Amino acid sequence: MIEEGLKNELAKQGVVLTTLQELYNWGRGNSVWPLSFGLACCAIEMMAASMAKWDIARFGSEVFRPSPRQADLMIVAGTVTKKMAPQVVRLYNQMPEPKYVIAMGACAISGGPFKQGYNVLKGIDRLLPVDIHIPGCPPRPEALLHALITLQKKIETQALTGPNRPRHLDAAAPSEFPVPEFGEHDIVPAMNPRLWKPTPVVR
Amino acid sequence: MSIVTASPVPRNYEVIPKTSLDGSELDGELLEVAMGPQHPSTHGVFRMDVVLDGETVVKLKPVFGYLHRNHEKIAENTSYLGSMPYTDRLDYFCSLTNNWAYALAVERLAGLQVPERAEFIRIITAELTRLQNHTSVCGFLLQDMGALGTPLMYAFREREKILDLFEALTGARMMCNYMRFGGCRCDLPPGWLDRVRKIVDDFPRFLDSYEALLNTNEILLARTQGVGRLPRALAISAGITGPMLRACGVDYDIRKVDHYGIYDRFEFRIPLGEHGDVYDRYMIRLLEIRESLKILQQALKAVPGGPVIDPKAKLRGFRPKAGEAYGRIEGPKGELGFYLISDGSPNPYRYRVRPPSLINLTILEDMCLGQSVADAVVTLGSVDIVLGEVDR
Numbered sequence: 001m002i003e004e005g006l007k008n009e010l011a012k013q014g015v016v017l018t019t020l021q022e023l024y025n026w027g028r029g030n031s032v033w034p035l036s037f038g039l040a041c042c043a044i045e046m047m048a049a050s051m052a053k054w055d056i057a058r059f060g061s062e063v064f065r066p067s068p069r070q071a072d073l074m075i076v077a078g079t080v081t082k083k084m085a086p087q088v089v090r091l092y093n094q095m096p097e098p099k100y101v102i103a104m105g106a107c108a109i110s111g112g113p114f115k116q117g118y119n120v121l122k123g124i125d126r127l128l129p130v131d132i133h134i135p136g137c138p139p140r141p142e143a144l145l146h147a148l149i150t151l152q153k154k155i156e157t158q159a160l161t162g163p164n165r166p167r168h169l170d171a172a173a174p175s176e177f178p179v180p181e182f183g184e185h186d187i188v189p190a191m192n193p194r195l196w197k198p199t200p201v202v203r
Numbered sequence: 204m205s206i207v208t209a210s211p212v213p214r215n216y217e218v219i220p221k222t223s224l225d226g227s228e229l230d231g232e233l234l235e236v237a238m239g240p241q242h243p244s245t246h247g248v249f250r251m252d253v254v255l256d257g258e259t260v261v262k263l264k265p266v267f268g269y270l271h272r273n274h275e276k277i278a279e280n281t282s283y284l285g286s287m288p289y290t291d292r293l294d295y296f297c298s299l300t301n302n303w304a305y306a307l308a309v310e311r312l313a314g315l316q317v318p319e320r321a322e323f324i325r326i327i328t329a330e331l332t333r334l335q336n337h338t339s340v341c342g343f344l345l346q347d348m349g350a351l352g353t354p355l356m357y358a359f360r361e362r363e364k365i366l367d368l369f370e371a372l373t374g375a376r377m378m379c380n381y382m383r384f385g386g387c388r389c390d391l392p393p394g395w396l397d398r399v400r401k402i403v404d405d406f407p408r409f410l411d412s413y414e415a416l417l418n419t420n421e422i423l424l425a426r427t428q429g430v431g432r433l434p435r436a437l438a439i440s441a442g443i444t445g446p447m448l449r450a451c452g453v454d455y456d457i458r459k460v461d462h463y464g465i466y467d468r469f470e471f472r473i474p475l476g477e478h479g480d481v482y483d484r485y486m487i488r489l490l491e492i493r494e495s496l497k498i499l500q501q502a503l504k505a506v507p508g509g510p511v512i513d514p515k516a517k518l519r520g521f522r523p524k525a526g527e528a529y530g531r532i533e534g535p536k537g538e539l540g541f542y543l544i545s546d547g548s549p550n551p552y553r554y555r556v557r558p559p560s561l562i563n564l565t566i567l568e569d570m571c572l573g574q575s576v577a578d579a580v581v582t583l584g585s586v587d588i589v590l591g592e593v594d595r
Contacts, residue, residue: 041295117273
């Protein structure tokens with residue numbers, strides 16, 4: 001391992017040293033292509049983030065792909081209803097690895113203001129592995145950019161080998177998640193027990 | 204777009220006569236395509252099940268409900284004031300007009316008076332909402348036609364300026380939650396009217412450049428003129444409102460018809476279309492922006508002082524007398540109405556929204572039959588739907 005000071009010194013002389021892992025993560029982190037997938041109000045703020053004023057292109061994510069086959073990041077922007085939840089999981093399953101999920105807004109995190117509704121999924125993290133949660137109703141475009149930067153930091157620290165390697169490099173880790181179906185009262189399964197466990201009630 | 208080959212559907216020869224080069228009938232199966240709920244041009248999570256004969260739409264079935272968030276049921280279980288933030292999330296482009304329609308319904312139910320200053324603020328905010336909604340909608344329509352980027356970028360640039368005003372006034376960009384029963388939540392911040400004036404003065408310049416760029420564009424004309432035509436009689440009988448109806452040439456604007464607020468005091472005209480096609484709907488929106496600017500200029504000159512909320516209006520523990528009321532306004536998308544039944548309790552007994560988007564969407568099949576699937580996309584874009592309001 002080269003120490004940081006020497007690396008900087010060499011960089012001043014025009015010699016750039018890096019590791020394959022750093023290079024790989026740098027490339028991945030700066031070209032995260034989101035799926036253009038709007039569900040509700042937050043989608044408008046997502047669009048605003050991609051427009052001139054906030055310009056998500058500064059972070060390499062301006063390429064919103066309509067097809068899940070070409071996307072790296074799913075921004076769950078809005079309320080996930082029980083009718084929509086199977087399609088959200090199906091879209092996620094169709095995305096190639098490595099893939100990431102941002103839950104944008106109160107509804108995607110927990111159902112938000114509509115939590116008491118009979119048709120609203122109480123958080124997409126019951127069905128999908130969420131990397132970043134953004135609070136807000138709707139979050140401002142800055143918040144989305146902050147989430148993207150946080151995701152980039154996360155990608156930069158991912159090791160390519162070893163026990164802490166990310167899911168997409170672990171052959172045993174699941175890359176698809178079961179798509180829920182409509183049951184008698186709720187979607188079945190209502191949650192993925194591998195991803196989400198109800199908080200025990202302490203009285 | 205996922206392609207599903209359906210079991211052979213009986214061919215509807217009356218809708219589309221099948222022709223081929225040598226005049227004999229070609230054989231082929233109809234293709235059933237589910238466009239949506241994830242599709243770049245369905246404006247959210249709307250789904251159209253289209254049956255195609257080649258490229259031609261033979262049947263179109265809209266599928267709603269992917270964003271049904273139980274708005275009405277939640278509102279019936281919460282206090283009157285508690286539903287105000289939920290109305291923001293109906294049509295999330297135009298939260299201030301939603302607020303106004305709901306406040307108007309409750310004011311009619313409880314017989315509250317609105318101070319003069321609040322009426323002016325309401326009109327200014329509502330017309331600003333119309334500006335930003337119509338510019339964005341034209342941008343989205345052009346994006347559906349394949350003009351990726353530029354028109355929408357321009358539209359959002361102007362929209363952001365107006366959202367900054369909303370943020371200064373209400374504290375939120377989109378979910379304003381600003382109107383109250385009997386007035387508005389807070390007074391204008393210092394210098395706000397000057398900022399509005401500047402934007403109103405600059406807006407025509409933007410409109411001129413936008414129209415110069417697009418109005419006579421050959422592709423735009425080819426893709427919109429004569430496309431998605433809506434007959435006048437059908438529009439009236441289907442209950443279509445807003446720019447959709449006026450593009451068919453029907454002079455019906457709630458601002459003129461219903462005399463709500465203080466619109467009577469302002470001079471403005473109602474632009475009318477002739478053909479009822481997509482191009483007319485696009486032009487009507489641009490012309491309405493100009494009329495809105497006229498209203499804004501008149502309103503900005505005359506904002507009086509005084510309170511912004513009726514001092515007798517009770518926000519906490521609000522219980523209107525038993526009865527029913529319907530409040531409607533001309534939202535940017537059409538007639539937005541709230542129907543309330545009170546039984547004297549703190550919650551409404553029945554709370555019903557008349558969503559313009561949903562009702563304008565019901566004639567989608569009639570407009571799309573016999574046209575190509577690419578035209579169906581443009582026609583849907585010209586209806587101006589917001590799924591939060593369609594599914595509620």
